[in-house]
Amino acid sequence: xxxxxxxxxxxxxxxxxxxxxxxxxxxxxxxxxxxxxxxxxxxxxxxxxxxxxxxxxxxxxxxxxxxxxxxxxxxxxxxxxxxxxxxxxxxxxxxxxxxxxxxxxxxxxxxxxxxxxxxxxxxxxxxxxxxxxxxxxxxxxxxxxxxxxxxxxxxxxxxxxxxxxxxxxxxxxxxxxxxxxxxxxxxxxxxxxxxxxxxxxxxxxxxxxxxxxxxxxxxxxxxxxxxxxxxxxxxxxxxxxxxxxxxxxxxxxxxxxxxxxxxxxxxxxxxxxxxxxxxxxxxxxxxxxxxxxxxxxxxxxxxxxxxxxxxxxxxxxxxxxxxxxxxxxxxxxxxxxxxxxxxxxxxxxxxxxxxxxxxxxxxxxxxxxxxxxxx
Amino acid sequence: xxxxxxxxxxxxxxxxxxxxxxxxxxxxxxxxxxxxxxxxxxxxxxxxxxxxxxxxxxxxxxxxxxxxxxxxxxxxxxxxxxxxxxxxxxxxxxxxxxxxxxxxxxxxxxxxxxxxxxxxxxxxxxxxxxxxxxxxxxxxxxxxxxxxxxxxxxxxxxxxxxxxxxxxxxxxxxxxxxxxxxxxxxxxxxxxxxxxxxxxxxxxxxxxxxxxxxxxxxxxxxxxxxxxxxxxxxxxxxxxxxxxxxxxxxxxxxxxxxxxxxxxxxxxxxxxxxxxxxxxxxxxxxxxxxxxxxxxxxxxxxxxxxxxxxxxxxxxxxxxxxxxxxxxxxxxxxxxxxxxxxxxxxxxxxxxxxxxxxxxxxxxxxxxxxxxxxx
Numbered sequence: 001x002x003x004x005x006x007x008x009x010x011x012x013x014x015x016x017x018x019x020x021x022x023x024x025x026x027x028x029x030x031x032x033x034x035x036x037x038x039x040x041x042x043x044x045x046x047x048x049x050x051x052x053x054x055x056x057x058x059x060x061x062x063x064x065x066x067x068x069x070x071x072x073x074x075x076x077x078x079x080x081x082x083x084x085x086x087x088x089x090x091x092x093x094x095x096x097x098x099x100x101x102x103x104x105x106x107x108x109x110x111x112x113x114x115x116x117x118x119x120x121x122x123x124x125x126x127x128x129x130x131x132x133x134x135x136x137x138x139x140x141x142x143x144x145x146x147x148x149x150x151x152x153x154x155x156x157x158x159x160x161x162x163x164x165x166x167x168x169x170x171x172x173x174x175x176x177x178x179x180x181x182x183x184x185x186x187x188x189x190x191x192x193x194x195x196x197x198x199x200x201x202x203x204x205x206x207x208x209x210x211x212x213x214x215x216x217x218x219x220x221x222x223x224x225x226x227x228x229x230x231x232x233x234x235x236x237x238x239x240x241x242x243x244x245x246x247x248x249x250x251x252x253x254x255x256x257x258x259x260x261x262x263x264x265x266x267x268x269x270x271x272x273x274x275x276x277x278x279x280x281x282x283x284x285x286x287x288x289x290x291x292x293x294x295x296x297x298x299x300x301x302x303x304x305x306x307x308x309x310x311x312x313x314x315x316x317x318x319x320x321x322x323x324x325x326x327x328x329x330x331x332x333x334x335x336x337x338x339x340x341x342x343x344x345x346x347x348x349x350x351x352x353x354x355x356x357x358x359x360x361x362x363x364x365x366x367x368x369x370x371x372x373x374x375x
Numbered sequence: 376x377x378x379x380x381x382x383x384x385x386x387x388x389x390x391x392x393x394x395x396x397x398x399x400x401x402x403x404x405x406x407x408x409x410x411x412x413x414x415x416x417x418x419x420x421x422x423x424x425x426x427x428x429x430x431x432x433x434x435x436x437x438x439x440x441x442x443x444x445x446x447x448x449x450x451x452x453x454x455x456x457x458x459x460x461x462x463x464x465x466x467x468x469x470x471x472x473x474x475x476x477x478x479x480x481x482x483x484x485x486x487x488x489x490x491x492x493x494x495x496x497x498x499x500x501x502x503x504x505x506x507x508x509x510x511x512x513x514x515x516x517x518x519x520x521x522x523x524x525x526x527x528x529x530x531x532x533x534x535x536x537x538x539x540x541x542x543x544x545x546x547x548x549x550x551x552x553x554x555x556x557x558x559x560x561x562x563x564x565x566x567x568x569x570x571x572x573x574x575x576x577x578x579x580x581x582x583x584x585x586x587x588x589x590x591x592x593x594x595x596x597x598x599x600x601x602x603x604x605x606x607x608x609x610x611x612x613x614x615x616x617x618x619x620x621x622x623x624x625x626x627x628x629x630x631x632x633x634x635x636x637x638x639x640x641x642x643x644x645x646x647x648x649x650x651x652x653x654x655x656x657x658x659x660x661x662x663x664x665x666x667x668x669x670x671x672x673x674x675x676x677x678x679x680x681x682x683x684x685x686x687x688x689x690x691x692x693x694x695x696x697x698x699x700x701x702x703x704x705x706x707x708x709x710x711x712x713x714x715x716x717x718x719x720x721x722x723x724x725x726x727x728x729x730x731x732x733x734x735x736x737x738x739x740x741x742x743x744x745x746x747x748x749x750x
Contacts, residue, residue, distance in 0.1 A: 037583075038583050038585055039569075040416075041415075041416070042688065059676065060676050061581070061582045061583040061676055061677060062583060064581060064582075064676075064714075064716060084694075084695055084696050106488070108487065108488040108489035108492065109487055109488075109489045110487060111487065111488045112483065112484055112485060112486065112487065112488070113481070113483040113484075113486045113487070113488055113490075113491045113505055114483035114484045114505065114507060115488075116488045117483065117505065130488055130489065130492065132489060175564065179561060179562070182561065183558065186554060186557065186558075187554070189550065191587075194414075206436070206439060207436045208412075208413050208436040208437055210413055212566075301434065301435050301436055301439075302436060313417065319459075320459055321459050339439075341439060
């Protein structure tokens, strides 16, 4: 599995005429090696891909961990120990000299400026070549293993939300709902993809409402409840948003919901027609906004969707500025919204798989029956 | 509160002869403005501190959120809207021209290489000056508000651990203990500082054991249980490690624990004697390792401690490579360990406040009574 990913990276290096590639990003290292450190942002590991070898640099807290060593040794990685006396720079100097390396690609979208400055100051053996989105573009196209994991993550989110929705009644608060979602997942040894956005009434009009810092609105008769969350299964994520309407809901709200659902489902159908001809996602974004407009719904300020995988926001981007093409085995969301400041808002979101022969909606929780009020 | 922080930053800019400073780091923006975005790593906001103004750049998902606007307007921040048509670069060009800005400091430890490349390519109005640890070094010295929040976070962690320990019995697993800690905190509307490390027997010998990915070892008669976790209270963190010994524990284990406790408490006392003369933390690190050595305990591969605040690993560093000085109002951990691969390991950790007149241990959960076995 990983070997194919490494092969794809090596092919890109040949195209770019780069000798070797230094991987700094936590998710990219995991994608290529199945190795991950405890923290995302503390640079506890680095990876160097050369024409013949894969080096993994980390400290002895990880190297001593038997399970990690076994995992990596199985894949013939060369482990290099980082110590206060011999850090990454000295290791790179050594390898570059031994293997006569002249150019080393780095991840310009991940590497910190100060790290780059240190490299070019201390390592004269090779030239460092900033590259943009090399591995994240490989990650855009999912293999079978990844697709299966996202499918399971979507199924878990569906089941979780279906069960949590049943417990919502008048008086239930935003934080209670978020807590129930989290508790449901973690009791089953799963995890959250991200902290749930649960936004009721006025709060639902804020696309980036933070439930943790909000006023913890409670459900009332006639309330609009937005729930945007995802599950994590074996490091892969899902993303779903559903609307729940409580008791005697204003007819205007129901009408708006039906129009938005029409936009969302229409966009998924449009994507299906676009898929075979390798069109661009920016056309999908435009279609979705136009679909809102012709139904007299206002535009929304966020993108129409995004890739999902190891991270919740990946490539491709489904937005007006996106330069990404529609390709088989991408996994994306489609999530139009409408927001009326000070009143209420709505968003409907599914995670989808783009296949050779069609688009498969992976989050399957019903979008119609949720309109039926429960109080 | 924030104004004093901004004043300190402006003082540093004058010393460095830099006109303005662009803040990119999520925590640093929060530290200076109380404004935070939903995600840490997606660059949803930037901040520019000039001699007279504070600009905050973000998109309309945040600007529309009434509570955020109110917060920022209260502090006389100038809000600038980021859109696909007018992004950060165009805003900076405009401000640099209007205010005749010639030099702009950036956070080299946070800014991505590609961001820096874009700035220098597109913005000719000013020169960008990479700076290192400007704001994180300010954050090293805590003010009263921060100290109070960390104290509360420590008290919460103490209480949580005291209650969770009571529920541990033969058969309880690592993940069950971690789950209980998490839900104890979240039910009370607090949060984890980081995902708990709960490591039993052989797993306790791995200083970076990941409970989520481990073999979920259960407690047996004679088990060694390591629990390393922290609480988050109003964005500020605590960090504590305690050892629990179950049933008929080997006398060698108890002896080792007493020696390690002697190292840990001796190091805290040593810190107290060092504090008044503005010594270096590397001396504290060395003292702690020597203290292990004279008691015939092996050395440990991690640092002796670290600063704690908005992030779990901050400045000052208490390690052999640290260049940080001991100063009043720093909050740090002291956490020596001993690890016997394939057998068991131990770590004892407290969060401490360095004061003018002494060192205050903020995590107060007993370190003696935990030796008393419960089965």
